[in-house]
Amino acid sequence: MSPQGRAYLDRFHQLLSGIPDEEKLDAVREIESHIAEGIAHGRRESEVLARLGDPRKLARAYRSEYIMGRGSNRSFRDMLAMAGFYCTTGLLSIMVIPTLATIAYGFGLCTVLALLAGIIRSFGQTWISMSIYPGVEIPTQWSMAYAIVLAGITGFIAYISRKYLRKYMIFLSASYKKIMPDKAPDSDFGV
Amino acid sequence: MEISEWNSQVRRGILEFCILLLISGNPRYGYELVTLLNKWEPLAITEGTLYPLLRRMLKENYLESFWQESESGPPRKYYSLTDAGRRLMHDMSAEWGKFAAAIHQIQLHRGDEA
Numbered sequence: 001m002s003p004q005g006r007a008y009l010d011r012f013h014q015l016l017s018g019i020p021d022e023e024k025l026d027a028v029r030e031i032e033s034h035i036a037e038g039i040a041h042g043r044r045e046s047e048v049l050a051r052l053g054d055p056r057k058l059a060r061a062y063r064s065e066y067i068m069g070r071g072s073n074r075s076f077r078d079m080l081a082m083a084g085f086y087c088t089t090g091l092l093s094i095m096v097i098p099t100l101a102t103i104a105y106g107f108g109l110c111t112v113l114a115l116l117a118g119i120i121r122s123f124g125q126t127w128i129s130m131s132i133y134p135g136v137e138i139p140t141q142w143s144m145a146y147a148i149v150l151a152g153i154t155g156f157i158a159y160i161s162r163k164y165l166r167k168y169m170i171f172l173s174a175s176y177k178k179i180m181p182d183k184a185p186d187s188d189f190g191v
Numbered sequence: 192m193e194i195s196e197w198n199s200q201v202r203r204g205i206l207e208f209c210i211l212l213l214i215s216g217n218p219r220y221g222y223e224l225v226t227l228l229n230k231w232e233p234l235a236i237t238e239g240t241l242y243p244l245l246r247r248m249l250k251e252n253y254l255e256s257f258w259q260e261s262e263s264g265p266p267r268k269y270y271s272l273t274d275a276g277r278r279l280m281h282d283m284s285a286e287w288g289k290f291a292a293a294i295h296q297i298q299l300h301r302g303d304e305a
Contacts, residue, residue, distance in 0.1 A: 036265035
């Protein structure tokens with residue numbers, strides 16, 4: 001094997017961090033055997049190496065398969081990653097989700113009520129009071145217009161909160177998947 | 192969706208099945224598997240995909256491996272099926288038959304009653 005081939009294998013070995021030594025050696029030995037096999041079949045070493053691709057990519061594929069192959073025995077590092085996730089993003093969610101949800105649905109309800117009030121007041125039900133300042137009442141014929149403006153404002157706030165709640169949820173599941181690569185089997189082994 | 196992307200998604204789904212089938216007759220080594228798979232253009236894969244995948248299937252106990260000297264060249268790492276691997280292969284064969292039949296039906300009748 002040429003110095004170029006040796007260098008490839010050394011680099012590959014270095015990059016296989018996080019995998020037990022015994023398996024690392026076995027993996028390197030297998031790739032070495034593959035290169036030699038290619039040469040024995042009359043191919044040039046550079047061609048075989050090119051087909052194997054960037055050693056970094058190859059090592060990464062090994063590592064991600066290794067994580068997935070471990071199944072349920074989570075390592076200490078995974079536990080820490082999970083704990084970190086729940087302490088940061090998790091705690092943040094306790095604040096963010098109820099707040100946004102309350103605003104979204106609370107203001108949504110306000111919107112409906114304002115429109116209802118506008119309709120009822122337009123038909124002369126003066127027990128509904130609409131005022132801009134204390135003491136400054138809206139004339140009955142303007143009830144509907146006022147209700148629509150009010151509903152527009154509350155409706156807009158509800159819409160925005162709902163939108164961001166959705167965005168936050170998507171962000172949340174994306175970062176969860178990042179922490180738990182085994183839950184997202186479509187990670188990166190490029191076919 | 193690009194056809195090449197679709198192709199790689201389908202291939203990703205059936206690659207393990209192909210590997211199980213290829214080594215069910217007799218044990219085979221990595222170089223041999225890549226060469227064999229590359230005979231069929233839609234199944235062509237790179238070494239960078241095959242070896243990590245073999246490793247995972249070993250871990251999952253569907254395959255077992257052993258090193259053997261060869262007359263011409265370096266020692267080879269051979270793979271063969273475990274009992275679990277053989278069962279998986281049979282299950283996949285049955286499922287594959289169902290998939291193929293379903294797709295065939297849809298292609299023929301487009302969901303209309305025959």
